[in-house]
Amino acid sequence: MLTFTLKRLAIGLLCLVGVSLIIFVAMRVSGDPTLLLLPDDALPEDRHAMRVQLGLDLPVPVQFGVFLENAFLGDFGNSIRWKMPAMSLVLSRLPATLQLAALAFLIAAVFGLLSGVAAARLRGTVYDSLIRFVMTLGLALPVFWIGLMLIMTVSVNMGLLPTSGRGTFWHMLLPAVTMALNPAAALSRLTRSSMLNVLGTDYIKLARVKGNSDSRVVWKHGLRNASIPVVTLAGIQLANMIGNTVVVETIFAWPGTGKLIIDAILARDFPVVQAAICLIAAIYIGLNLLVDLLYGVLDPQIRY
Amino acid sequence: MQYDPVLSVRNLETHCFTPKGVLKAVDGVSFDLHSGQSMGLVGESGSGKSMVCNSIIRLLPRHGVRTVGGQVIFSGRDILGISESEMRRVRGREIGMILQDPLMSLNPVFTVGNQVGEMYRLHPQAEDGRPIHQRVLDVLRKVAIPSPEQRARQYPFQFSGGMRQRTVAAIALAGRPKVLIADEPTTSLDVTIQDQFLCLLKELQEQEGMCLILVTHDLGIVAETCDNVAVMYAGRIVEVGPVREVLMRPAHPYTEALLRAIPKPGGRGTRLYQIDGEPPNLLDPPPGCPFQPRCARAMPICARTTPPMKADENGRAAACWASDIEEVRA
Numbered sequence: 246m247l248t249f250t251l252k253r254l255a256i257g258l259l260c261l262v263g264v265s266l267i268i269f270v271a272m273r274v275s276g277d278p279t280l281l282l283l284p285d286d287a288l289p290e291d292r293h294a295m296r297v298q299l300g301l302d303l304p305v306p307v308q309f310g311v312f313l314e315n316a317f318l319g320d321f322g323n324s325i326r327w328k329m330p331a332m333s334l335v336l337s338r339l340p341a342t343l344q345l346a347a348l349a350f351l352i353a354a355v356f357g358l359l360s361g362v363a364a365a366r367l368r369g370t371v372y373d374s375l376i377r378f379v380m381t382l383g384l385a386l387p388v389f390w391i392g393l394m395l396i397m398t399v400s401v402n403m404g405l406l407p408t409s410g411r412g413t414f415w416h417m418l419l420p421a422v423t424m425a426l427n428p429a430a431a432l433s434r435l436t437r438s439s440m441l442n443v444l445g446t447d448y449i450k451l452a453r454v455k456g457n458s459d460s461r462v463v464w465k466h467g468l469r470n471a472s473i474p475v476v477t478l479a480g481i482q483l484a485n486m487i488g489n490t491v492v493v494e495t496i497f498a499w500p501g502t503g504k505l506i507i508d509a510i511l512a513r514d515f516p517v518v519q520a521a522i523c524l525i526a527a528i529y530i531g532l533n534l535l536v537d538l539l540y541g542v543l544d545p546q547i548r549y
Numbered sequence: 550m551q552y553d554p555v556l557s558v559r560n561l562e563t564h565c566f567t568p569k570g571v572l573k574a575v576d577g578v579s580f581d582l583h584s585g586q587s588m589g590l591v592g593e594s595g596s597g598k599s600m601v602c603n604s605i606i607r608l609l610p611r612h613g614v615r616t617v618g619g620q621v622i623f624s625g626r627d628i629l630g631i632s633e634s635e636m637r638r639v640r641g642r643e644i645g646m647i648l649q650d651p652l653m654s655l656n657p658v659f660t661v662g663n664q665v666g667e668m669y670r671l672h673p674q675a676e677d678g679r680p681i682h683q684r685v686l687d688v689l690r691k692v693a694i695p696s697p698e699q700r701a702r703q704y705p706f707q708f709s710g711g712m713r714q715r716t717v718a719a720i721a722l723a724g725r726p727k728v729l730i731a732d733e734p735t736t737s738l739d740v741t742i743q744d745q746f747l748c749l750l751k752e753l754q755e756q757e758g759m760c761l762i763l764v765t766h767d768l769g770i771v772a773e774t775c776d777n778v779a780v781m782y783a784g785r786i787v788e789v790g791p792v793r794e795v796l797m798r799p800a801h802p803y804t805e806a807l808l809r810a811i812p813k814p815g816g817r818g819t820r821l822y823q824i825d826g827e828p829p830n831l832l833d834p835p836p837g838c839p840f841q842p843r844c845a846r847a848m849p850i851c852a853r854t855t856p857p858m859k860a861d862e863n864g865r866a867a868a869c870w871a872s873d874i875e876e877v878r879a
Contacts, residue, residue: 369612447653453608454648455720456641456671458634469658545658545704 246541249549250534257530262313264526268519269309277301278325278513299325316523322516326509331516335502335524341411342494342501346486348417349424354479357429361436361475366463368441376433383430388489392423392496409498420497424489428482435478439471446470473543480536484529553625554581555760556605556644556728561619563597563604572831574600574614576784579858582728587754587761589771589792591807592781593828598764599649601781602730606644607636623728642672645726645759649733651714655705661716662701665689668723684723692719692749711742715749722753728760735770747774768811772796777864780804783829783839786858790865800867800874802844838869846871 279287279295296302300311315322321331364376399419400408407416443449444467452466490503498504502521509517540547563575575597582588590598603609604616607629620627628639640646648654655664662685669681677684682701689697692715705713714734721729731750735743751774754761763775771778772792779789780803788801799805809822826843829835835842841851850870859874860866867874 447648447650448656450608451648451654451717451720452656454606454640454646455668455724456637456639457667458637466656470656543658545660546706 246549253534260530261526265523268522272515272518273305276513281513321520324514324517326512326514331520335521338502338505342490345420348421349486350483352425353429357432358436361433362440364437365440380430380433383426388492391426395419395423411500420493420499424493436475439474443467443471476539480532484532487525487528554583556582557622559620561604563600563616566613570832573784578786580779582760585758587775589775589778590764591771596781597784598781599732602732606640606646641724643727645721645724645729647717647721647731647734650737651717652710654717655713657705660702660704665719665723668720672724688719688723710738714746730762732764788867800872801869802846803840
């Protein structure tokens with residue numbers, strides 16, 4: 246298991262280098278930050294001086310080498326716009342994002358799992374069709390539209406919850422629900438089909454033959470087997486959520502990394518974008534590793 | 550046979566409700582099982598053998614299949630009429646069952662010890678005060694699982710097919726049931742393991758004084774293991790009786806045909822016997838006796854009226870107009 250983990254970490258590191266290369270090149274293709282930083286009538290000499298100061302005059306491969314070297318030492322450069330270390334800026338915004346993603350994931354996992362199991366147990370009934378209809382809707386509707394509709398109905402028309410910003414728990418609820426709907430729907434559908442597969446097996450029949458009650462059959466004998474594919478999807482969903490915050494944080498003006506990334510991209514603040522994307526990629530890779538390790542806990546046949 | 554049977558199935562009827570119509574999977578099945586007796590239930594695939602077992606233990610598919618008539622008298626009451634929670638106390642504890650596929654019957658994510666021990670947790674046996682762990686090891690020893698201390702901590706995938714089947718038997722035994730239903734318990738095992746398992750099953754049955762219902766399509770297995778045999782065809786029992794008599798002197802043409810279909814040693818080069826025609830479509834059964842279209846001894850009456858069960862004083866019975874069973878009905 247240790248060798249497996251170390252191997253996966255090494256691959257993850259390579260992945261990070263790849264991710265940073267892509268984002269590095271993409272940012273430099275997007276344009277010249279000095280166009281935004283200096284006034285329109287700035288002299289070409291001044292622009293050049295600024296580029297030298299930011300290290301943008303060097304060939305791109307050299308810039309990337311310098312970036313990698315510093316990044317390994319934990320230095321992602323200074324924000325061009327906010328004049329502070331890029332990584333500390335990103336990290337200062339991270340708790341807000343994690344908080345939102347955690348609540349959204351919790352909602353998605355609980356609703357997805359419960360509705361999926363319920364649909365499986367009620368297979369063929371009206372309730373099953375109803376759950377599946379709602380979940381298909383949840384998958385089909387775009388996140389930004391759901392967010393806007395929720396703001397309009399719940400906040401503006403009914404005045405129940407704040408429209409945007411961060412503060413109390415109630416501020417978190419709408420963006421979290423918006424983010425949760427899609428993954429909840431996906432989890433629900435997968436849980437349903439996975440549970441149906443499991444409920445058709447002989448070991449479930451044996452569990453009934455032994456005299457187990459219906460709910461014990463489902464929750465004890467069924468769920469752990471049915472959860473193996475669900476855990477994979479849940480891991481991906483959680484990781485995606487960290488990335489998805491970009492949209493939701495923008496809609497709800499939530500001061501997290503997603504909002505920061507958008508602002509930084511618009512300002513061509515290369516170091517901040519690079520630092521943020523690297524961090525999100527690292528979280529993604531870490532979560533995937535965690536999911537793989539979790540398989541070993543759920544399924545005794547999997548040993549690393 | 551003067552004392553009451555342990556299990557008495559009376560006119561059991563289980564129907565499948567399909568979009569194409571009602572299929573009578575079990576169509577008026579009756580039999581008695583006396584203390585310590587073993588009965589083989591034989592017939593082709595689709596003759597309703599498993600459906601009879603699942604009806605007795607009330608584990609039919611949730612949709613489209615229902616027991617619509619008859620009684621299953623067990624310990625003096627009709628268990629078709631009791632509540633689901635009462636039925637749960639019957640399942641496992643009073644009526645045990647061994648399922649067809651041993652490779653699939655154990656839950657892959659729990660240890661073997663846990664799965665056997667669950668029986669003691671579900672059905673606490675007050676008279677046995679020992680810790681569950683001890684009782685698990687005991688019952689594993691009973692089914693001849695070597696080094697049970699170590700094996701109990703392992704998972705099903707670490708067991709061979711034969712060992713898994715014996716684990717399933719241990720689970721059934723752990724409830725100390727009065728009736729054990731084994732639904733084709735050996736079909737997915739290879740022949741030597743089959744034999745071992747059947748010997749074990751018979752030994753345990755005698756030791757524990759259980760009744761055994763053994764579902765199979767192998768008459769050889771029935772001959773070795775059972776006291777009585779019931780032959781099923783198209784959802785009905787067409788012949789019952791003591792194993793030796795039925796196999797030596799079948800009274801129903803279908804039983805006769807089944808016996809002829811057994812390959813014989815030394816028969817190399819000769820074509821295997823095959824019953825002409827196909828099993829009837831149960832959605833649209835033929836009139837009269839269901840075997841009549843395939844029967845060599847069919848008479849005009851066979852196509853008009855379903856033959857009643859004729860029984861003699863030795864517990865033999867057959868549902869055939871042509872059978873020579875002397876009815877002794879008072």
